[in-house]
Amino acid sequence: MTITTTSLALGKAIPEGPHAISVQIPTWSDMCGMGRGDVQIMEALQNGYPRTFIHQTIQKLCRACQSRFLSSPAKILLFPDQKSAQTCKNYITSSTIHKNEAVPSKSVSIIALEIGESQPTFLYAGQTPGPTLWAVVYPEESAKPGALFWRLTGTGISSRLAEHCLQNIDSMQRVERPVKRFYSAMTTVHPVYETIRTRIAYLMDRAPAETPRNLTVKHSDVFLYPSGMSAIYHTHQTLLKWRGLESVVIGFPYELTIKMMETYGPSFKFYSLGTEEQIDEFEIYLDTKARIGSMIQAVWCECPSNPLLYTVDLGRIRRLADKYGFIVVVDETIGSFANVDVLGVADIVVTSLSKSFNGYADLLAGSVTLNPNSGYYRALKTCLTEGYTNNLYIDDAIQLEHNSRNFLQRAAQMNTTAESIVDYLSPFASDPSSVVSAVHYPKTCQSAHHYESRMRNATDEFTPGYGCLFTVDFNTLDASRAFFDSLDVWKGPSLGANITLAQPYVQMVLQKEKKWAASHGLRETIVRVSVGLEGKDAILQTVKNAHMMAEKTKGTHAL
Structure with missing residues (x-):
């Protein structure tokens, strides 16, 4: 299998599909802009990691709920149970947490929305009571605390649940005394x-x-x-x-x-x-x-x-x-x-x-x-x-x-691929003339013996390895940028996927906290790579090509 990602534009879902949890952010510059929250980057996003970017289907359902059940504009966050909704309200109205940005309690309400009896999207015999969603409603200008809660707790509804609700939106109604039936009827009987x-x-x-x-x-x-x-x-x-x-x-x-x-x-x-x-x-x-x-x-x-x-x-x-x-x-x-x-x-x-x-x-x-x-x-x-x-x-x-079902088979392939790439890169980290300053990987870290003491015993079924993830560091930002921009793999958040994903971790995740990150050992020159299933030779070759471009930056200023 070859890797061809260059044609995928900024903001597209990766992998392609309605419920993808990553997003293509193809260049170093784009990653930095994403980390800063630049308007032109954020507006280009059609997808994102679901806790930091509310899925388009969920956004569509929120708009539908607002149109059907609210008389004036407001922000809505949707949760699968009342406890999560109440915790969200407590969070966004807390002056202890948010100081002056706390939302006044009287401005926040919780409403229950029920989908009528419907055929679920999964194969299951008989009609089943539809889900109850709990909507936290608050002023549009107070969006930041709600977004933080969504990120910090991961308790919001999923895109598949939102999809199901949209398909049955005509049966949705607001209820004052919701039937306690959300998932219990499904989860206790579905195997x-x-x-x-x-x-x-x-x-x-x-x-x-x-x-x-x-x-x-x-x-x-x-x-x-x-x-x-x-x-x-x-x-x-x-x-x-x-x-x-x-x-x-x-x-x-x-x-x-x-x-x-x-x-x-x-x-x-x-x-x-x-x-x-x-x-x-x-x-x-x-x-x-x-x-x-x-x-x-x-x-x-x-x-x-x-x-x-x-x-x-x-x-x-x-x-x-x-x-x-x-x-x-x-x-x-x-x-x-x-x-x-x-x-x-x-x-x-x-x-x-x-x-x-x-x-x-x-x-x-x-x-x-x-x-x-x-x-x-x-x-x-x-x-x-x-x-x-x-x-x-x-x-x-x-x-x-x-x-x-094929977890162990995938893990074995990713172990082998990641280890082969690290074996290629590691000698450069000890070469004073190379732009590679370090390769972080459980096998090469000074803590390798601690990891290895936790490794499972090998069996005929599976031989344990060091995982799919490695992080490579460079002497200069120019070398890091050249490596990342030349690395022909998918560029976005998450790890452990069937596709190879790369990101300059600090530039995207901790762009606004670089000094804090550096104080804890995270340099802004690191590039994190999660290998996928495209094939060892294909991924290794694209890493070699990117490394060659990074080495061409020798002579640029060091950090």
Whole structure:
């Protein structure tokens, strides 16, 4: 398979399709403009990552709801359950969070909208009561707080649910006393949810890194969510409900995790690099708190981290957790539960199923898995189960189940491709005459032994590897730009897809926070690449071509 992406214009959905979760941003300049929020770039977007860009179908449904049910212009955000809608209202009206930008509570309302009895879009016998949507209505000029909530929690409706509602819009009506029927009628009887949860439970215990555990994961230990961020958000809320204490993040995580924890919780501490020296500092901090009878509620880690692919010493974190009595939460999305086994160290595993598990960049989903061998298992399961609603829309679940059937085969191919490219690039990082300054990858990081201690055992079915993601850094911005602009792959957010995706991570994601990012080891010259299924030789050749163009910039000013 060859790679040909140059004809795809700025703002087009990638991959092509009505529910794509990425968007083509083809040049370095476009990426920087996207990061700054430049008007001409934003207006060109026909798609985007669904939590940062509300899908066109959802926008269309919001406009239809406004036209049908509101007498004056207003902004609408749509949620699949009342609790999420109420939490959104509490968030956007909070003066503690938003200061002067908080929306007055009297200006915000929540209305219930029901779709009448209809045939669902999935193959299922009989008529089923349609969904109830909960609309948060607030003034148009107060859009920013609502957009932030949508991003931070990942609890909004999906494009497939919006599509279903639009197809049945004539039956939609506003109700004062909605029937409590949203997904419960579907999720308790449709087998697809149990199939997904059983598949995840199997993968969690497949070929463990250490000796087999006393108890294996059951499908009932797996909780599904409408996005990876929703899984993180609800886990954090569960821990706050259980203990209400301080959380700690070790290693640079997805930046919205930091913002979410800063927003929700009594306190928060961040050790951005996760090095041994920082864990030493953390241990001193724990000991100091213990001396005054205080403790923390949880430590959050990734395996490995995004975008520098560093793996913290999870074994040491586990030992500290046992000594000081806190929960260990591990996000293994990038390593994926094909390659890494974190149940030997984690009480809770959170995963963005949108990435490698789904593998086709056409939906959002997330999961939380409880470790049945954890000393906190019963307490956590009770707390998580109370009030839990499965808001993963049925059509998304059906697509996820279908896409994830070949998860291990896809993971094996992406492991091989990414490793071959890193093997090509890595020697240049140690060559003083090259513009390549570093290649970040679990195999090449100084933390490689920590990652490898978490790798699953090889079986006839699958040999674990280092994942689909690597990040290459350059000595100059000119070299970074030349590499990115010459790299003939898809250019956009997300990872783990069947197509290769690249982005200059800091320029797009942290454009307005470059100094902060640099203070945590993220240089503005890095380019993150998630390899797809186009074929090892094809991807390697396009990387070689882009590298050659980067090397031609020698002599330009260094950072």
